Amino acid sequence: MSDISSKSPSDGRAVSFRGGGFAPKSRRWVGFAVFAFLILIAEWGTRSGWISALTLPKPSDVLVTFHELYQSGLLFKHLGLSLGRLVIGAAIGASIGISVGVLIGLFSYIRSGLVPVIAAIFPIPKIALLPLFVIWFGIGEGSKYALIAFGTFTPTVVATYGAVDNVDRTLIRMGQSFGLSWWSIVRKIVLPGAMPGILSGLRISFAIAIILLVAAEMLGAEYGIGAYILEAGSLYDLERLFAGVVILSLLGVLVSGCIGVIERRVLGWRS
Amino acid sequence: MDIRLDGVGHSYGDAEVMRDITLDIASGQIVCIVGPSGCGKSTLLRFIGGLERPDHGRILQIGTPPEGCLNPLTYVFQDFALLPWRSVFGNISLVLEDHGIRGKTAKAIIDDVLARTKLTDFASALPRQLSGGMKQRVAIARALAVKPAVMLMDEPLSALDSQTRELLMDDLVDLWTRQPFTAVYVTHNLAEAVRLGHKVVVLSRRPGQIREIVDIDKPLGDREFGDADLEAHQKHLWQLMRDEARAADAELLHV
Numbered sequence: 001m002s003d004i005s006s007k008s009p010s011d012g013r014a015v016s017f018r019g020g021g022f023a024p025k026s027r028r029w030v031g032f033a034v035f036a037f038l039i040l041i042a043e044w045g046t047r048s049g050w051i052s053a054l055t056l057p058k059p060s061d062v063l064v065t066f067h068e069l070y071q072s073g074l075l076f077k078h079l080g081l082s083l084g085r086l087v088i089g090a091a092i093g094a095s096i097g098i099s100v101g102v103l104i105g106l107f108s109y110i111r112s113g114l115v116p117v118i119a120a121i122f123p124i125p126k127i128a129l130l131p132l133f134v135i136w137f138g139i140g141e142g143s144k145y146a147l148i149a150f151g152t153f154t155p156t157v158v159a160t161y162g163a164v165d166n167v168d169r170t171l172i173r174m175g176q177s178f179g180l181s182w183w184s185i186v187r188k189i190v191l192p193g194a195m196p197g198i199l200s201g202l203r204i205s206f207a208i209a210i211i212l213l214v215a216a217e218m219l220g221a222e223y224g225i226g227a228y229i230l231e232a233g234s235l236y237d238l239e240r241l242f243a244g245v246v247i248l249s250l251l252g253v254l255v256s257g258c259i260g261v262i263e264r265r266v267l268g269w270r271s
Numbered sequence: 272m273d274i275r276l277d278g279v280g281h282s283y284g285d286a287e288v289m290r291d292i293t294l295d296i297a298s299g300q301i302v303c304i305v306g307p308s309g310c311g312k313s314t315l316l317r318f319i320g321g322l323e324r325p326d327h328g329r330i331l332q333i334g335t336p337p338e339g340c341l342n343p344l345t346y347v348f349q350d351f352a353l354l355p356w357r358s359v360f361g362n363i364s365l366v367l368e369d370h371g372i373r374g375k376t377a378k379a380i381i382d383d384v385l386a387r388t389k390l391t392d393f394a395s396a397l398p399r400q401l402s403g404g405m406k407q408r409v410a411i412a413r414a415l416a417v418k419p420a421v422m423l424m425d426e427p428l429s430a431l432d433s434q435t436r437e438l439l440m441d442d443l444v445d446l447w448t449r450q451p452f453t454a455v456y457v458t459h460n461l462a463e464a465v466r467l468g469h470k471v472v473v474l475s476r477r478p479g480q481i482r483e484i485v486d487i488d489k490p491l492g493d494r495e496f497g498d499a500d501l502e503a504h505q506k507h508l509w510q511l512m513r514d515e516a517r518a519a520d521a522e523l524l525h526v
């Protein structure tokens with residue numbers, strides 16, 4: 001062995017660092033910057049003419065249209081009705097979905113009976129069933145709720161029973177060994193343990209709910225963002241079409257933000 | 272309350288894991304179970320705790336559990352089994368809530384067991400903020416909270432480093448001297464067995480049978496790290512275990 005103290009520090013090289021990455025953090029301004037950049041490009045392109053007015057409306061014109069919509073008071077009429085449908089439909093779908101998912105996760109017979117059924121209805125494009133829902137629930141609000149609820153239901157069920165399956169069995173054994181009642185084990189061990197999986201499932205379910213909301217409103221709705229977009233589309237009014245699309249995107253960001261807030265509150269124990 | 276195992280045997284499918292185990296666990300005693308890996312120690316403990324049923328034999332509770340005992344047979348798990356979303360306090364109150372103990376009464380019990388396991392300052396910490404040794408102390412506090420008649424401990428210290436293990440063994444001895452409890456203590460570690468056991472049960476390789484029961488008469492409080500007579504016991508146990516482990520290896524070669 002050589003005597004390390006006889007060597008000068010200049011003989012050494014710093015050990016190169018290779019432990020970084022794989023730990024994404026939230027950098028909120030980056031998202032805004034990307035949006036701003038894309039919008040600026042579009043604005044510049046449409047103004048200078050290398051994006052023709054038929055391909056894409058000017059972002060500034062869309063903003064003006066949006067402003068007009070706001071001033072006419074119609075914005076909140078559309079948004080209010082759409083939000084109502086979204087919230088009611090998604091709430092029905094998600095709550096039934098979570099309950100059924102938990103039952104599938106807990107009971108052998110329900111699992112064997114329902115998993116194939118869910119697998120059969122999952123790939124059906126729910127929009128294709130809209131006429132059926134109109135017959136069943138009428139052309140009014142009922143069929144819209146039903147469509148949105150049905151669309152949120154399937155992904156929620158699948159995410160929920162997967163999450164219940166993944167709950168640490170030793171924790172359940174622990175609950176049993178302390179003589180906790182069945183209901184306590186479900187409420188205090190299974191549900192909180194499945195919560196991370198359920199919430200990430202809800203993110204997907206609610207995005208699907210927004211898609212279906214527009215589809216439902218394209219049929220027989222006077223007001224609502226879907227109706228607004230449909231009308232603009234049939235007139236080739238690109239500014240209004242895009243104003244509608246922007247509202248939908250904002251809705252998506254809002255929903256995802258809400259789930260983020262819930263995750264931070266409910267899943268604070270994870271980080 | 273005593274526990275009696277009467278001719279307990281069990282097979283998983285074709286594999287017989289234990290045969291004809293008859294054993295008495297007297298109240299106020301710590302019975303250590305040692306044996307080669309896979310000989311059925313954890314399985315035996317699950318039988319005693321009522322989490323599984325043996326194919327043969329019976330497990331009897333003799334006498335009634337003491338006054339105020341909420342959960343006569345109480346586990347301490349090797350991997351702690353704490354709910355990560357509940358604080359230390361919440362993890363202990365979990366096992367009281369179902370007995371309708373809440374509010375002031377619950378707080379008194381929890382404060383008491385936290386003090387006994389030296390965790391008072393950590394009542395509001397989440398499990399992820401605790402070291403392994405502290406997590407296991409929480410698990411022990413949780414077990415104490417239900418005033419068990421018998422504690423069932425499956426390698427409770429084996430996930431911990433050897434210094435923490437020594438300290439926790441001292442804690443367990445302290446707890447026992449202040450208020451003797453009954454325990455079935457499964458371990459791989461012969462030093463733990465001779466330190467904590469009034470009785471050490473050596474199981475044979477699979478199918479697990481009782482090979483020998485070693486009684487250690489020295490009072491728990493007088494035992495110390497490196498005692499000569501404990502070393503002698505440990506050596507004897509090691510002889511027995513080594514023969515079993517050798518034989519188990521030889522069997523594997525001939526399969």
Ligand SMILES: Nc1ncnc2c1ncn2[C@@H]1O[C@H](COP(=O)(O)OP(=O)(O)OP(=O)(O)O)[C@@H](O)[C@H]1O
Nearest residue numbers: 283288306307308309310311312313314315459477
């Ligand atoms: N649920 C089960 N199904 C089938 N076989 C099992 C089951 N549980 C345990 N076994 C088998 O029973 C035997 C005893 O297992 P057990 O976990 O009781 O051993 P152990 O003595 O605790 O081992 P270790 O010291 O490694 O913890 C093993 O051979 C194992 O493969």
Ligand SMILES: [Mg+2]
Nearest residue numbers: 312313314425
């Ligand atoms: Mg084991």
